[in-house]
Amino acid sequence: MxxxxxxxxxxxxxxxxxxxxxxxxxxxxxxxxxxxxxxxxxxxxxxxxxxxPDKQSLLADLMVGHLDHLLAARAALPPLGGPAERLDQFARFHVNYHLDRPEAVFIAYMELRNLEPANFARVEALRRAYEEGVAQILRDGQAAGVFAPCDVRLASYALIAMLTGVTNWYREGGRLSRDQVAADHAALALRAVGAAPLSPAPAAG
Amino acid sequence: MxxxxxxxxxxxxxxxxxxxxxxxxxxxxxxxxxxxxxxxxxxxxxxxxxxxPDKQSLLADLMVGHLDHLLAARAALPPLGGPAERLDQFARFHVNYHLDRPEAVFIAYMELRNLEPANFARVEALRRAYEEGVAQILRDGQAAGVFAPCDVRLASYALIAMLTGVTNWYREGGRLSRDQVAADHAALALRAVGAAPLSPAPAAG
DNA sequence: GTCTATACGATGATAGAC
DNA sequence: GTCTATCATCGTATAGAC
Incomplete structure (x- = not known):
């Protein structure tokens, strides 16, 4: 060296x-x-x-680095037993993680089309692995009878899109606290797949 | 003239x-x-x-035109009575409309940051009007006791994000038909706010 | 209404001085 | 390790011929 x-x-x-x-x-x-x-x-x-080496590598490194870190962070969550607990945990994790790193998240979702094919393939594989984690929770929940039957892949995409949407409007110091937002999204996600929210529902607004 | x-x-x-x-x-x-x-x-x-006049006007015209058309199309939907029926109708409308015009939709969501302030304000007002339509359905549903209490603005954003997410992965001629996708999303949306889907749930996958 | 020609600055990237 | 200088190319937009 x-x-x-x-x-x-x-x-x-x-x-x-x-x-x-x-x-x-x-x-x-x-x-x-x-x-x-x-x-x-x-x-x-x-x-x-x-x-x-060039501008493209800068973008690819940022996206791959972000997704690597995201996957590692999810893998480090404490293991839970029931599908409902796991979906609740995932929803809160996803919202909090995304609110913590709005810039990396924004790039990861918006700049896909600017990746050259080889880099795109690397990023897509990581995104797919992330989505697969959600799909597995849904499969387990359906098998256990605690989630309503529905297309698992469609539901995974839909839930991730919903949870990620929080980055489009949430502003620190606004009307809703971050924990409130994470809890509300977890409740929406659980109900969407046919399970009851784990914590009491917040007040209407 | x-x-x-x-x-x-x-x-x-x-x-x-x-x-x-x-x-x-x-x-x-x-x-x-x-x-x-x-x-x-x-x-x-x-x-x-x-x-x-310039490149910026081209972008602004495309976005304003898209949102004008979107709002007009929603306003032209047949009026329904109950909040659950209206949310079901909206979800299917939103999914189908977005699948029909993937390019306009993509631009409307991705190019906001490239609008000059004056154009951004016009577009934001239209987006806000669209979101308010969803919020009103949720308010009516909560008042009628058919939707679970939750923050209306948060839920509106979350539902729209979920329904719009379909444009990220749906491909014509794939495994799922367009009607299937619209119906599944309507079911997810209704359950998310605590109501039962209007049509029978599809099979698990 | 469309063309050619062009103004003039910014771009990604490289070479070589220090 | 950073700089200055530079290359070839491309960017938006305009002027004026036809």
Whole structure:
């Protein structure tokens, strides 16, 4: 291994990715220039190419990194027994995770079409693995008779879309607390598949 | 009124908008050039400016036009009495409408950040009016005691997000028919707010 | 109504000085 | 490791011929 002397790469690299994340989320991949990213970090445009082979790799790394982290975070949840408990747990996890990382989430959903085919395939595989986790909960719940029969794949997509939608409107410090929002979404998800919410329903509004 | 002689504007204008719709949906507003749009219609880049003042107006017109049409289509639905019937009708309408116009829908959801403030405000007002229609159904249902109490605005956003999510994965000619998909989503929506689906539940899958 | 030609700046990426 | 300078290309939009 070559020894790096006096390198700032270990710190500048992450700063480049963080700047790209912020700018891509705000303006879109296609609308952001390498010069803007460089300016955000305090570099010249040319220096960026020490940290990424090109703009496309920057996007792909952000998306793959996000999905890797998302899958790892879900895998680290405490194991629960019943399907209803697991769906409740998943819904709260998904909402909270997404509200914690609005920029990474936004990019992961909006910039798929800007991925080159090879990168798209990697990302799609990760997205599919995430969706499969929900599908498995639904299958188990139907087998146990606690969820209403319905097409599992359709329902998985629908639930994920519903839970992800929270990022479109939720603003920190608004009328609803984050826990309230997560709990409400968990209740909607459980009822949608025919199970009763685990905690008491919130007041109407 | 000035009289136009030998003008092709009446036919070329719509073709320009159609080409822009297709390209914006496929590659994103920022990634599409005026040259590409012109090539798609068979014009030179400069000639586009006979049909739109600039690229931004092209986007704004597409989005406002889409939302105007969406609101008009919903307003034209046959009036129904009960909240459950109205939510079922809305869910099927929303799914079918969105599956009919995937490109316009995609743009309306993805390109909001590329609208200049004045255009954004126009579009937001229309989106808000659409969401308010759902909120009213939920309020009526809660008042009638047929829907579970829950935050109406949160639930409206969640339901619309769920129903719109169908555009992310549904492909014509796939495993599920369009009517099946619309019916399943209507069932999920009704159950989510605590009401029983109106038609028999489909088989598990 | 459409064309060609063009203004003028920004783009992603590279080469080589320091 | 970062800079400056540069390349070839592309971007939106306009002017003026036909």
């Amino acid at each position: 070559a020894r790096r002397q006096g390198s700032h790469g270990d710190i500048t690299g992450p700063r480049v990715r963080a700047a790209a994340l912020r700018l891509f989320a705000r303006h879109g991949y296609a609308a952001v220039s390498m010069r803007q990213i460089a300016a955000e970090v305090g570099l010249q445009a040319g220096a960026l190419y020490l940290y990424t | 000035a009289r136009r002689q030998g003008s092709h504007g009446d036919i070329t204008g719509p073709r320009v908008r159609a080409a822009a719709l297709r390209l914006f949906a496929r590659h994103g507003y920022a990634a599409v050039s005026m040259r590409q749009i012109a090539a798609e219609v068979g014009l030179q880049a400069g000639a586009l400016y006979l049909y739109t």
